[in-house]
Amino acid sequence: MTKASSEAGERTKPRARAAPKTGAAPRAPLISPAVILVAPQLGENIGFAARAMANFGLSELRLVAPRDGWPSEKARAAAAGADAIIDGVTVFPDLASGAADLDYLLATTARPRGMVKPVLTLEGAARELDARAQAGARTAVLFGPERSGLDNDAISLADAIVTAPVNPSFASLSLPQTVLLVAYEWLQAQGSTIGRATSCDGPTVEGLDIGNTRPAKRAELFGLFEHLEGELDRCGFLRPPEKRPAMVRAIRNMFHRMGLTEQDVRTWRGIVASLSGRNRRDRKGEGP
Numbered sequence: 117m118t119k120a121s122s123e124a125g126e127r128t129k130p131r132a133r134a135a136p137k138t139g140a141a142p143r144a145p146l147i148s149p150a151v152i153l154v155a156p157q158l159g160e161n162i163g164f165a166a167r168a169m170a171n172f173g174l175s176e177l178r179l180v181a182p183r184d185g186w187p188s189e190k191a192r193a194a195a196a197g198a199d200a201i202i203d204g205v206t207v208f209p210d211l212a213s214g215a216a217d218l219d220y221l222l223a224t225t226a227r228p229r230g231m232v233k234p235v236l237t238l239e240g241a242a243r244e245l246d247a248r249a250q251a252g253a254r255t256a257v258l259f260g261p262e263r264s265g266l267d268n269d270a271i272s273l274a275d276a277i278v279t280a281p282v283n284p285s286f287a288s289l290s291l292p293q294t295v296l297l298v299a300y301e302w303l304q305a306q307g308s309t310i311g312r313a314t315s316c317d318g319p320t321v322e323g324l325d326i327g328n329t330r331p332a333k334r335a336e337l338f339g340l341f342e343h344l345e346g347e348l349d350r351c352g353f354l355r356p357p358e359k360r361p362a363m364v365r366a367i368r369n370m371f372h373r374m375g376l377t378e379q380d381v382r383t384w385r386g387i388v389a390s391l392s393g394r395n396r397r398d399r400k401g402e403g404p
Contacts, residue, residue, distance in 0.1 A: 151295060154211055154258060155260070159190030166205075170202055172299035173298070176206075180207075181210065196372045220244075222275065222276055225278075233277050236278050242299065342372070350392070
């Protein structure tokens, strides 16, 4: 769907982004930053950029003078299901009209341009965008054409520059890569959980997933220690007597480092019981 316009008032309004689910009090819905691609050359890259946006919670894509025009079936195919973003694309003839309604504009570039402008890291840019969105500002990030990036005239319209740490000997990022990095940091600034959320197991959070069990209680660990140490005494492992206290402490510390769950303790109790029972049968000549 083509929406050519030289006036910001004719563009499609962006969707408000729902507040993330965190332990803190819910925040008011934010209008996420728009992504503005200046003179993009390949429909595929527009589609890949839209897909990256969808992955990390950005919804509004603006195109300034795309080389091959709009709409683009190649862009839709590359978007891999991010159809809402592709359908909502707004096309502008020049950057001045594409950014006219914005309160704050960032420009991505890997090269120093000799301009007196604030320079932000990806993390710093995400924090700044989030803070301004919280205040109700409309914001956007500029991305230049694949071959040359943004020119100085485009950067001169921005409030600040965003740059990413890259290998100095190979500093060139593709257009979709750059969009993905910025979008990722935006989502992190929202306090997002990680991984894919499903109706079965919910969102993923950082740390050890212990499933349906729970961390072992001290009493359960003490019971395991008593069980294990009793069997080790019977088989003669904790000898000589003068070394027994140090050996017991080392074994207990080993288990503490494991961070055992209640299920782990029950499994270890079963292992100890099985081995001790086998040893007793072997000593009686019963075999397995």
